[in-house]
Amino acid sequence: MPETSRRGLLFGTxxxxxxxxxxxxxxxxxKEKTPAQDNRPAADDTAGKPVTIGFAGPQADHGWLNAINxxxxxxxxxxxxxTLETTEGSNDTAAQIGQVKTLINKKVDVLVVLPADGKALTQVGLEAMRAGIPVVNLDRVFASPQxxxxxxxGDNYGMGLNAGHYIGEQLKDKANAKVxxxxxxxxxxxxxxxxQGFADALKNYSNVKLVARQAADFTVESGQAKMAQLLQAQKQFDALxxxxxxxxxxxxxxIEQAGRDEFIMVGGAGAKSAMDAIKAGNTVLKATVLYPPTMAASAIDLARALGQSKGxxxxxxxxxxxxxxxxxxxxSKDNIDQYLPTGFS
Amino acid sequence: MTQPAPSAQHQGPGKGHPSAPAAPPSKQGSGSRALGLRVDVRNLSLLGVLAVLVAVGGITEPDAFLDTGNLQLILTQASVIGVVTVGVTFVIISGGIDLSVGAMVALASVWATTLATQEYGFAGILFTAVVVGLAAGLVNGLLIAYGGMVPFIATLAMLASARGLALQITDGKTQIVTVRSVLDLGLPDSYVLGIPPLVLVFAAVTVAGWLILNRTTFGRRTVAVGGNAEAARLAGIDVRRQRLYLYLLSGLCCGIAAFMLIILSGSGQNTNGNLYELDAIAAAIIGGTLLSGGRGTIIGSVLGVLVFTTITNIFALNNLQSDVQQIAKGAIIVAAVLVQRRTLRGGET
Incomplete structure (x- = not known):
């Protein structure tokens, strides 16, 4: 008996x-906290009529969405x-409809909505507009302009287009360049x-050819797995x-694990880790194409202007x-300092 | 990779427990010897599938597929999900199910990569990953064995809450690992005789799993509980405690896998281990483990994982897109199981 209790005590501790x-x-x-700075000039900083803005976004389970909030x-x-009235973020359409309805009932002056699914939240957007509350639709567009x-x-096609043009320009003197x-x-x-945007941009450069494409699923794990396969499949290429x-x-x-560095890499979205790597310049990552989360700040600006009837x-x-x-x-390295504060983690 | 000869496999509960005559004869066939033979046929057919895949890969992409780098790649990609599958195989053999493995991997990997944990370096990360996995497994085990909850429901609840907790810890952010000794384990300099450390861990877990299942009382009890829990109880097995240990084991495997994933990806993210539960269960099933329990092998499960990883690899090397990959993957699961059935029936008659 004492044996067991001693063992129990040991495990317990x-x-x-x-x-x-x-x-x-x-x-x-x-450890050391750097305060977030917002140095961008507001259109008109002088305080006007009080405005209550209701904000409903999806669950921030991804760096970019977190940056939006x-x-x-x-x-x-x-x-x-x-005054900002925010709701608990949700990826569930029914839950988000409920949250937007609550904001309508609270009679906020303006609504800013980033729908989990644009089409599914159209109805509640209409409802708000009919109730006289102007809606600022953020990023994922509603099915009806009403x-x-x-x-x-953001502009997804434009993102691909700009990435393609950047890569094309970098490789324009290279014969039979592989992307x-x-x-x-x-x-x-x-x-x-x-x-589509990426492919269209590359068509402008006859020496550049897209040789392989794989889809990951926005997670670090899938990025590692798919990239490892791409590196194995393509023994040499010029840009990614x-x-x-x-x-x-x-x-x-x-890429680090495969020990490869013969190509340049361009990223997308604008995470802080990517911007840090671009600034340091010690990896293949040379640039990233933004899908700016600052659009949420702009949406607040627009909502405020709407609430105060300004242009x-x-x-x-x-x-x-x-x-x-x-x-x-x-x-890229040329303008990194300007964009570094907008990088998200 | 060290793979014990399949002929050494046998696992009738009757063999280790002559005192357990109540073990269900209907499910177990006519004896451990016949059963051992049957298991052989299963693994052989899976080896056949693997051989066909290697041939397809070698013919379609001879340069990229048939080299050491690709072998290292396939085994490395298989290692994380492989370790999870070993744990899940035990649970399924015992007649249970663990739907929370992906979420446990996610939780353990983010908990082990917070800035506070990284302060403690290599040991802190390893310790946290393993203990968080064990703790989650313990909760599963207690709920199922002593709380009387159905495994499907209890682990489904764990799936939801572990993912939620992982999200809460990360706040949706990607946690980059800066501990050099951990990162270095994923780089070529750390390979032992050309074998990546992650693959060595996978091999070690496989061998340990095989030994536990086939050479210990614990393994025989697991099969007995899965075959017929009531008979196992009558034979003097503490079924509840056995179940508790099995979910702990699955949690432990998830903790180890989380640490491996941290090494592989150099980060922790709440989306880690996405759909691992389905991949692990699918690998165990095509490896010949009976979903209703009482039968299954570690080698079969590991072969199942290798089949899936090789398929993904061949698709990627051939630059096939996700839509085609998914369709073909489904078709191959069905084909593999059908071929197995056919071979099995052929072996019986």
Whole structure:
């Protein structure tokens, strides 16, 4: 009997101390905290009429979506007269419809909605517009233009186009240049648009040929796995475009593991890890094409302008535009310092 | 890779437990000897599938497929899911199921790569990954063995909450590993005689799994519980404790796999281990493990994993796109199982 209890005691103590160690290990706070800075000029910083903005986004289970939430919140804090009502992020269409309805019932002045699924949230967008609440539709577009007052979002086709042009320019003096593409989730429309843009841009360069394409699924793990296979299949090539910087972490790992460096790599989306690597210049990653999460900050600006019945400063129009498509800039070593603060992790 | 001769495989519960006459004769066939033969046929047919795949790969892409680099690549890609599959195979043989393996890998890998854990270096990461896996397995085991929950439901609940907790820890961010000693294990300089360390771990887990299943009382008890839990209880086996240990074992495998994934990808992300549960169960099933329990082999499961990894590799080398890959993968699962059935019936008559 004492034997067992001593063993029990031993295991008990071990389990408790392991537990204590693990609980201490959930923190992700960096040792020295650098305060997030927002130095971009606002269109018109002077406080106007108070505006309450309702914000509904999807669950931030991906670096880019997390950056969307951060951008929206920090932009709203910049204006003393803006109150931001945010909902718990959700990927479930029914849950998100419920959240938007709650915001409508609260009678917010303007709504900013990034739908988990654009088509599925059209109805609730219409409902808000009928209730007299203007809707700013962020990125994933509603099925009907009647469901929003203004759409602001990225340009997936343009992203591919700019990546293709950048690579084409880099390789234009090279005969029979080979290009490889590591795409994102293949059953998303945005992946098809990015690949189409990329292929169209490469058509302008007769010496450049797309020799292989594989689709990963936006995760580090899949990026590593698919890139390792691509490297095995193509013993030599000149450039690689990777659609997403998150999976790019895995792709860079696979490249390191294969010990390859004969090509240049261009990323996509604009993660901080990618921008750091571009700045350091010690990997094959030489540039990344943005899909800017700052669009959420712009959406807050537009919502504020709508709530105060103002136009966009710098344009002659009395009203804000119905559609704003953002430019996918290529960030390379030349302009990295300008974009580094927008990088997300 | 060290693969013990399949002929050494036999696992009738009757063999190790002459005192357990209640073991179900209907499911177990006419004795351990006949059963051993049957298992051979299963593994042989899977080896046949693998041989066909190698031939296809060699013919379609001779330069890229048939070289050492590609062999290292296939084995490395198989290693993480392979370790998970070994644990799952035990659970399935015992008549249970573990749907939470992917989520446990995700949770263990993000917990082990937080900035706070990385402070403790190599040991801290390894310790955290393994203990988090064990802890999640313990919860599964307690709920199923002593809480009376159906394995499907209990592990489904674990799937949801472990993924949720992983998301909460990472906040959706990718956690980059900066501990050099961990990162170096994934690079060619660390290969032992050309074998990547991850593959060595996979081989070690496979051998250990094979030994436990075929050469220990624990293994025989597992098969007995899966064959007929009531008979096993009557024969004096503490069925509840056995079940608890099995889910702990699955959690342990997930913890090890999480550490391997950290080495492989150099990071921790809450999306890690996506759909591992399906891949592991599929590999075990085409490897000849009975979903209703009582029968299965480690070698079969490992061959199943290798078949899947080789298929993915051949598709990627031939630059086939995801749509074609998925269609072909489904067709190959069906074909492999049908061929197995056919061979099996041929072996019986």
């Amino acid at each position: 071990a389990a408790v101390s392991a537990g204590a160690f693990l609980t201490a290990c959930t923190s992700n706070e960096p 951060v951008q929206a919140k920090s932009r709203a804090e910049k204006y003393s007269e803006v 469901a929003y007052r203004c759409w602001v979002g 490889v593409e590591l795409a994102g989730i293949d059953n998303l429309e945005l992946t098809k648009q990015r690949s 475009w990777n659609h997403d910087d998150d999976q790019g972490v895995g792709a860079l790992r696979a 966009v400063a710098g344009l002659a129009e009395m009203e804000i535009p119905t559609s704003v498509t953002l430019y996918s800039a290529v960030v």
